[in-house]
Amino acid sequence: MSALRVGLCSALTDTVCDALRQAGIRTANEFVIKDVEDLVQKSGVSYKDLQAIRRVVLAQYSSFPQCGLEVYTSALTSIAILPTGCPSIDTLLDGGLYTGELTEIAGQTAVGKTQFCFSCCVSVACDTKQSVLYLDTCGSFTAERLADIITAQDKEQEVDEALTRVRYHRVSDIFQLLERLEEIKLHLSKQTDQFYSSLKLVIVDNVASVLYPVLGGRHMDGLGLMSHLGLKLKILAVDFSIAVLITNNVASEGARVSLGKTWSHVPHTRLFLSRRHDVEGRPVRDAKVVKSNKMDQAKTEKTAVIRQDVQTPDPLSILS
Amino acid sequence: MTSETGAQLLARLGSRPSMNGLEPSLFGAGPETKTAYELYGEEGTGKSEMLMNFVSSCILPDVWNDLKIGGHNACVVFIDTDYKFSILHLALLLEKRLRGLFKDDSEMNSCMEDMESFIKSCLKRLQLLRCNSSSNLLITLISLENILNSNSDISVLMIDSISSFYWLDKCSGVDNTNMNSITATLNSLLDTYHIVLFVTRAAIVKHKSKDGDRHTEALTADYMCHAWHNFIKHQYVFIPLADSREVKVVCQTQNVNTRFSVSDSGIKFK
Incomplete structure (x- = not known):
């Protein structure tokens, strides 16, 4: 107002x-x-x-009306699909992470959400040579892991160069996160920093750990902050044509995504990771798209099985 | 007594493209002008997809190259408050719909080049607006007067979704003041310009039955302001069916009880 x-x-x-x-x-x-x-x-x-x-x-x-044709032609030139570094998940996501969209990875503890973020991080910084901004709310980021993944792909000489394209911020609460997002927007509109002009991926790992502390108690304020964060992330994605990747926990023994009804509407695409053992007793991960605005339902029911196999160059498999 | 210019008078009284025949399984003969339709449902029940389906029917013409499409040749104003509108998805829906009309592949291939430019010409009939707060939405709706005055082909206004700012307003102390004004503004836009309004409302609040009667569990949670719920004439509730991929749609005021599924080429009713 x-x-x-x-x-x-x-x-x-x-x-x-x-x-x-x-x-x-x-x-x-x-x-x-x-x-x-x-x-x-x-x-x-x-x-x-x-x-x-x-x-x-x-x-x-007031907002300015845009003609559908203009939106279409600018979308054709500005939308990029970023590889996740995991071919089976790329297929599942119809190519990878879309710029202009908010993608959520949900799953239980230790299912490989952070590893998936690392994998995306590496493939965007290494293969597409674009910048990645990593907002870490729970202290799980390690640059060594990124270096390990790059090395495992036999790209050892690229480690230094790739890591300069990744920036990391530790945020400890929702207010710092919101402040950081505001700062990113400011940098993006100024376009003076080379890093921000090639920024294509923003990762927030994990949204639940900053939202949980503000929920409950005086419940309403938390919900307001939650909507605010969701809207901010989406505006960042849409206005600046950036892919935003967030991770979230699951509630009620893995059946549902945590953070409740209000949050469930927020992301464009949601990928669900779960863990099970295959017939030979080896642990595998199932990935499933549970929400998408560009696929029909039949497609979203397919699952990709990711194996924990040290021999494959698939970074998610190597060290999950 | 308010005065109006000749252009305003024409925009108000001139005939806008009719919506008769739009989605007969939901609206029978067609949605009525000056009426607000609400699509209510949980996450992933296809509310936005349904709007996309309406958009494509509206912006397509009735006939193209001797092909009967059954569109309405109307302009649409789409307000996206959820930041989820995907123009590529819409273009794809249009293409799939057109492809489905051809009898055989050879016939289709001869039209492929035309199709691209035809889809572009259809997209011209869509006006897209994005709003990031309830104040922004209110002022944008008031400024729609100008757009509606200057374009007499606009028959439909869509908002996806009206509940985006609910918690933000609730917690920032604005509460219902903006929403009341938004409702009043929409009401006057519908009355003045004889257009149809489609809005989606997400089930972001759990519904509780106040009287504690478990047998009459309400289908919806009417958590918005009273003015809003009075303003909505017909409410379509989207209910996911657990055992299949279908979604049930119920509208008590229109006596509608049908089901649909989202397929590759859009929405399919049973």
Whole structure:
């Protein structure tokens, strides 16, 4: 909600502002919902001035309509699909992580969520030569692991170069996370830092650990912060054409994603990881797309089986 | 007495493309103008997909190259508050729908080049707006007057979803003031311009039956402000069916009880 302030347009002078305040109009919202002719009576400001202010306020604070064709042509040029480093999951996700989308990885503890993030991190920094920003809320990030994964792919000489394309921030609560996201947006719109102009992937591992502490107790505030975070992540993804990858825990013994009904609507795509043993007793991971806006349901029911096999160059398998 | 310009009068009284025949399994003869339809459901029940389906029917023409498509040749204003609208998905839906109309492949291949430019010409009939707060949504809706005045082909307004800012407003102390104004603004837009409104509302609040009667469990949780629930004339509730991939749609005021599934080429009713 924006306050009506002097200087917004030439008609909005000190006296006009005061007169409007007298009539009980302080914000842009209060102003636009009132009938102009009524306002003339109440505030004594001239009809012409009020109309001029109304036009400016509407232009200033409303969203700009885009023609579907323009959106389409710009989408064709700006959307990129980032490889996750795990071919079977790429197939499952219809190519990989899409820029402009929020993808969530959910699964129980130690199912390989963080390893999956590392894998994406490496493949974006190494293979596509784009920047990755890693926001770590639970202290699980280690650069050595990234280096190990790159080395395991026989790209040892690329380790230093690839790691310069990854930036890491430790955030300890939701407020720091929101602040960080705001900062990223600022950098992205300034475009002075080379790192941010090639930023294609933002990872938040794990959202649940910053949201849990604010939920419960005075429940409502937590839900507000949760919606705020969800919206912010999506705006970052859509406005700057970035792929945002987040991890989340599961509740009720792996049956449902944690954080409840409000959060369940937030991501564009959700990938569910679960653990089981195959017929020979070796542990395997099942990956399943449970939410997607671009696939039909039949496709989302397929699962990819990821084996824990030290011999394959699949980074998720190597060290999970 | 408010005055209006000649252009406004024309926009108001001139005929906008009719929506008759849109999705007969849900609307029978077609959705009525000046009416608000709400699609309510949990995550992943196909509310947004249903809107995409409506968009594609609206922006396609009735006939193209002697092919009967059955579209409405109308313009659509789509307000995305969820930041989930995917234009590529819409383009794909349009393409699949057109492909399905051809009898054989040779016939289709001869039209392939035309199809691309045809889909682009259809996308011109869509206006997309994104809103990031309830204040932004309110002011955007008020400024829609200008768009509706200047384009008499707009018959439909869609919002996906109206509940995006619910918790934000609740916790920032704005509470229902913006939502009340939004409802009033939508109401006057519908009345003045004779358009149809489709909105989605997510089931973000658990429904509790207040009287504690477990037998009459409510289908929906009416957690928004009273003005909103009074404003909605017809509410379609999307219920996922546990044993199949189908979704049940129920509307008590329209006597609708049907089911659909989301397939490769969009929504399919049973």
